[in-house]
Amino acid sequence: MTIKxxxxxxxxxxxxxxxxxxxxxxxxxxxxxxxxEALAEAKVALGLFIESCQDRNIPLPEPQVVExxxxxxxxxxxxxxxxQAAQAAESQGMSLNQVLILALQKFLTxxxxxxxxxxxxxxxxxxxxxxxxxxxxxxxxxxxxxxEKTVRIETETERIYLPPIESKxxx
Numbered sequence: 744m745t746i747k748x749x750x751x752x753x754x755x756x757x758x759x760x761x762x763x764x765x766x767x768x769x770x771x772x773x774x775x776x777x778x779x780e781a782l783a784e785a786k787v788a789l790g791l792f793i794e795s796c797q798d799r800n801i802p803l804p805e806p807q808v809v810e811x812x813x814x815x816x817x818x819x820x821x822x823x824x825x826x827q828a829a830q831a832a833e834s835q836g837m838s839l840n841q842v843l844i845l846a847l848q849k850f851l852t853x854x855x856x857x858x859x860x861x862x863x864x865x866x867x868x869x870x871x872x873x874x875x876x877x878x879x880x881x882x883x884x885x886x887x888x889x890x891e892k893t894v895r896i897e898t899e900t901e902r903i904y905l906p907p908i909e910s911k912x913x914x
Contacts, residue, residue: 745791747806750785765789767804798810880912 750766755762760774773788775781775864796803820828832842847852 746786746789748789749807750782752781767807768792 748765750763750765752763761778761781762774763781773784834837
């Protein structure tokens with residue numbers, strides 16, 4: 744008997760063995776010390792299960808087959824999005840098809856999500872860097888400069904004015 748059903752094989756930490764399952768038959772699984780053993784056991788179990796179903800006139804699920812894709816699809820876009828994509832393609836010297844493939848690829852690989860987080864981190868680092876520069880700049884004031892003018896320090900929550908330092912006799 745030729746078995747036309749696919750199997751998944753994964754390691755089970757709990758059982759410390761490989762487990763083979765058949766998606767078309769939930770609950771059917773077999774174990775083995777190696778992937779090959781697990782698959783061989785699963786094929787035996789599936790064969791017995793199929794024979795039992797056939798003996799009882801129980802219909803079997805259709806085997807999952809590999810889909811063939813032509814690489815072509817029809818995509819309907821809102822007019823404004825179509826215009827933006829076409830303009831982006833032209834400005835980059837690319838075809839509209841290339842722009843759409845690139846956008847879809849970024850979406851499917853999660854690249855857009857990572858980029859969003861990266862942009863947010865960069866923004867936070869820029870803000871922190873600006874705060875650090877303010878702190879460095881204010882600490883760079885010399886004692887004589889502080890004596891001469893009022894120093895204003897601003898943070899997100901407050902504004903502080905420090906009056907000039909009065910010089911003491913002997914300084």
